[in-house]
Amino acid sequence: MNVVFTEVHVGIDDLDSPSGGCTTHAAYRLAKELINRYGARFIDYPNLVRLNPAIPFKTRGNGAVALRFTMPESEFSKASGFIIEFLTNYTEELPHRPETEPGIVIVKGRPKKEFRTLYLKALTDYVPPDIVMDALRESGDVTWHPSGWSRGLVGAAAAVGWLPPHDHTYELLIYRLNCGSERCVDHDSVITMDKETRGETFLNIDPESGRVLITPGGPDPVLCGVRGSRPEVLLKALNIIKVCEPIEGWAIFRTNQHTDAHHVVREASSIRAFQTGCISGTVSSKPITLEGGATLVKVCDSSGCVHVASFRESRLSIVLQHVRVGDVIKVCGSAKFWEGIGTVLQAEKIVLRYVPRYVTRNPRCPVCGRRLKSLGRSGGLKCVGCGFRVAGRWVEYVTVERDVEEGLYLPPPKSFKHLMKPLDRYGHEHLCTELKAPWTEWIR
Ligand code: ATP
Numbered sequence: 001m002n003v004v005f006t007e008v009h010v011g012i013d014d015l016d017s018p019s020g021g022c023t024t025h026a027a028y029r030l031a032k033e034l035i036n037r038y039g040a041r042f043i044d045y046p047n048l049v050r051l052n053p054a055i056p057f058k059t060r061g062n063g064a065v066a067l068r069f070t071m072p073e074s075e076f077s078k079a080s081g082f083i084i085e086f087l088t089n090y091t092e093e094l095p096h097r098p099e100t101e102p103g104i105v106i107v108k109g110r111p112k113k114e115f116r117t118l119y120l121k122a123l124t125d126y127v128p129p130d131i132v133m134d135a136l137r138e139s140g141d142v143t144w145h146p147s148g149w150s151r152g153l154v155g156a157a158a159a160v161g162w163l164p165p166h167d168h169t170y171e172l173l174i175y176r177l178n179c180g181s182e183r184c185v186d187h188d189s190v191i192t193m194d195k196e197t198r199g200e201t202f203l204n205i206d207p208e209s210g211r212v213l214i215t216p217g218g219p220d221p222v223l224c225g226v227r228g229s230r231p232e233v234l235l236k237a238l239n240i241i242k243v244c245e246p247i248e249g250w251a252i253f254r255t256n257q258h259t260d261a262h263h264v265v266r267e268a269s270s271i272r273a274f275q276t277g278c279i280s281g282t283v284s285s286k287p288i289t290l291e292g293g294a295t296l297v298k299v300c301d302s303s304g305c306v307h308v309a310s311f312r313e314s315r316l317s318i319v320l321q322h323v324r325v326g327d328v329i330k331v332c333g334s335a336k337f338w339e340g341i342g343t344v345l346q347a348e349k350i351v352l353r354y355v356p357r358y359v360t361r362n363p364r365c366p367v368c369g370r371r372l373k374s375l376g377r378s379g380g381l382k383c384v385g386c387g388f389r390v391a392g393r394w395v396e397y398v399t400v401e402r403d404v405e406e407g408l409y410l411p412p413p414k415s416f417k418h419l420m421k422p423l424d425r426y427g428h429e430h431l432c433t434e435l436k437a438p439w440t441e442w443i444r
Contacts, residue, residue, distance in 0.1 A: 003072050011065070012065050013154070014064075014100050015100065018218070025221045025222065028251045034069060039071060043068050049119070049256055064156060088102075102152040105153065112140055115139060123262050167432075168256060168432050169255055174223045175248040176247055183216075202258065206412070223245070224241070226238075227257060251444075266278065271335050296308070307342065308331045310347040315415070324355075331347050331351075333349070361398060380392065408426075
């Protein structure tokens with residue numbers, strides 16, 4: 001008898017709390033169950049989808065997960081019920097469970113374009129409940145849980161919508177058994193792994209302090225995560241890293257991390273709090289340094305102006321401190337509302353496109369040597385000393401030393417957030433154009 005297979009996409013989010021659990025860990029356990037119980041055949045690595053880093057409800061990195069597989073059609077309805085029950089049990093075991101608002105979305109068949117639209121919005125903006133509910137109702141064979149509203153539905157639906165084409169990377173996540181204890185990963189083995197996979201894994205070690213960056217700090221089940229450009233390289237890393245505590249297992253996720261996907265083009269006048277993106281324009285105010293070390297300047301494009309800030313820790317404030325009115329700049333980041341100032345784009349990355357190395361000033365009077373005064377819009381210059389006048393626009397160019405240069409400025413590795421693209425990845429983007437079944441070992 002021919003078995004008919006159906007494609008299934010499961011999105012999940014908010015299965016963690018600040019005191020335990022992790023959405024990727026729940027997805028890891030669920031993936032194993034789906035393979036063992038229902039013969040699920042994965043059509044992609046599990047997707048770890050990072051969403052808008054400016055959203056205040058996030059526990060850590062605003063991550064959601066999508067699992068994509070095929071399974072016998074006859075088992076689908078039983079499997080849907082199992083997925084919901086399994087994930088509900090996972091959250092019920094979490095400490096301080098009331099803080100979580102889990103969401104589960106199950107799509108039978110290839111997700112419709114509404115999901116992709118939702119992903120792009122959830123990556124770059126705030127998504128209100130009605131947009132999610134409308135998309136879920138209008139998108140074909142979709143089941144969601146809970147049936148009423150839960151905030152986790154935003155991330156769950158958005159994760160399902162992270163569909164090609166897109167740039168992507170991979171992350172190997174190793175899960176520990178004892179979540180209460182301090183993480184035990186051999187420091188020297190991480191240094192070796194970093195050396196042997198250089199250029200293909202990133203952000204393993206802080207080059208300044210030597211601190212290992214692959215181990216998170218919270219009480220969650222992630223022992224460590226290695227980020228890289230190919231799954232094969234992550235398997236190599238797995239063989240080099242020595243962990244010195246019992247582990248539950250590991251999985252390789254495909255992800256939008258370190259792709260700058262949230263850096264969409266925006267206009268200065270229209271960017272709002274909780275949006276991410278980049279504006280390109282001209283510096284139009286002198287930088288000021290605020291108490292606490294943040295630096296603030298105004299940047300204007302043809303639509304209007306917006307304040308841009310950078311913080312001391314990101315080191316980008318050193319760049320902003322040295323810009324001048326007239327510099328041509330691109331700033332990417334997340335917008336927040338600052339009391340007394342309004343919308344402020346907090347810089348994650350700065351590109352200084354043009355840094356003039358001159359200033360202009362009125363020339364001196366050829367008769368008495370005093371500096372000439374401009375006569376306003378009509379043009380022309382006048383000497384207030386001797387009355388000399390000249391028509392037209394005349395300026396003198398004066399060379400000035402600048403403390404910054406044109407170029408791309410990024411924060412140091414220790415300040416990197418999940419979506420931000422590290423220098424190593426520039427020019428090495430991986431465009432994924434269609435889903436492909438995992439071609440390496442990916443879960444254990
Ligand atoms: P972890 O990384 O451990 O999974 P987290 O930082 O991802 O934790 P969550 O616990 O998932 O944080 O909380 C983020 C919440 O915000 C989720 O409920 C998610 O659905 C919701 N959310 C994510 N992006 C947006 C958005 N753009 N607009 C509105 N809500 C959002």
